[in-house]
Amino acid sequence: MVKGTNITLEIDKKTILNNVTFEIPQGKITAFIGPSGAGKTSLLKCIANLYSHYTGTLMHQGTSIQKLSDKKRAHSIGFIFQQFNLFPHMTVLQNCSSPLQMLHELSNEDATAKALIVLAQLGMSALKDTYPAKLSGGQQQRVAIARALCLEPQVLLFDEPSSALDPQNTKMLAALMGDLCKNGVTIALSSHDMNLVSDIADHVYYLEDGCIEHKRSF
Numbered sequence: 001m002v003k004g005t006n007i008t009l010e011i012d013k014k015t016i017l018n019n020v021t022f023e024i025p026q027g028k029i030t031a032f033i034g035p036s037g038a039g040k041t042s043l044l045k046c047i048a049n050l051y052s053h054y055t056g057t058l059m060h061q062g063t064s065i066q067k068l069s070d071k072k073r074a075h076s077i078g079f080i081f082q083q084f085n086l087f088p089h090m091t092v093l094q095n096c097s098s099p100l101q102m103l104h105e106l107s108n109e110d111a112t113a114k115a116l117i118v119l120a121q122l123g124m125s126a127l128k129d130t131y132p133a134k135l136s137g138g139q140q141q142r143v144a145i146a147r148a149l150c151l152e153p154q155v156l157l158f159d160e161p162s163s164a165l166d167p168q169n170t171k172m173l174a175a176l177m178g179d180l181c182k183n184g185v186t187i188a189l190s191s192h193d194m195n196l197v198s199d200i201a202d203h204v205y206y207l208e209d210g211c212i213e214h215k216r217s218f
Contacts, residue, residue: 001026001186002047002065002077002155006056009042009210016042017054018210024155024203029187031197034207040190041082043207044157047188048079060155074103078148082159084140086119086132086147092119093128096147103151118146122176138169139181145176149185156180158189174200 002024009017017039024030024047032040045051047058049065058065060076068076086095096115100106106114119125122142132140141161148156158177162170170193177187177200189198197204204216 001061002188003059004043004047004056004058007043007046007054007058008056009039009046009051009054011042016210018208019044020056020207020212022205022212022215023065024186024188026186027181027184028202029055029181029189029200030203030205031201032188032190032205032207033192033194033197034213036192038207039186039210040207042157044079044159044188044190047155048077048157049073064184071103071114074099074151074153076154076158078151078153080141080144080148080156080158080161082161082163084132084144086140086143088132091129092124092135092146095132095143096150100150103217115150116147118150119143122146122149136169138166138172140177141165141169141173142205149180153185155186155188158191160193161189162191162193170196 004020004022007017007020020043032043034040042051046054052066090098095120097111100111100114103161119128121143124142124146127139150165161173165173174196181187205212
């Protein structure tokens, strides 16, 4: 599904990723773990093309991620930020429908209808007219996931998904990730939460100082 070969990334003349090679298999959950500063989040941002100044190659189904159009990339790879990055001036529904209008050029009516379906699937329909500031951390995360799912990505990337969650919400997140995977979404995440990783991951890469030290499959 996604394959990275010899990925090297420098920021402000500091090497963040050093010759990293990995695979994210289709229909599986892949975790990148390691200490703070190991390069986990930076690697996910390269996969999502939020960082594009790396060397090496990143391929999605045989096509360079850098060569995908914005629309195709949004349909291929979704990114859930650690801080969720919801638009504070928009309701839950607007946060989910606006990307459909901007990237897929859907009408407001069609975008709203599709967003409502996804919110219902995630149990968020009752909060569709609520603004992000009124939501809990777990609810904000579900909105961020819904927003990404509206674009029907084949791969969904999660940056430290349990960092702002209590144990109950983390358990709910693990169940949701499992359901998404069963429904055909490939998932990759960065995490310090070894309980979450051990519960859900099929493959685990350990990073340290920008290098992959070892891989483990379950």
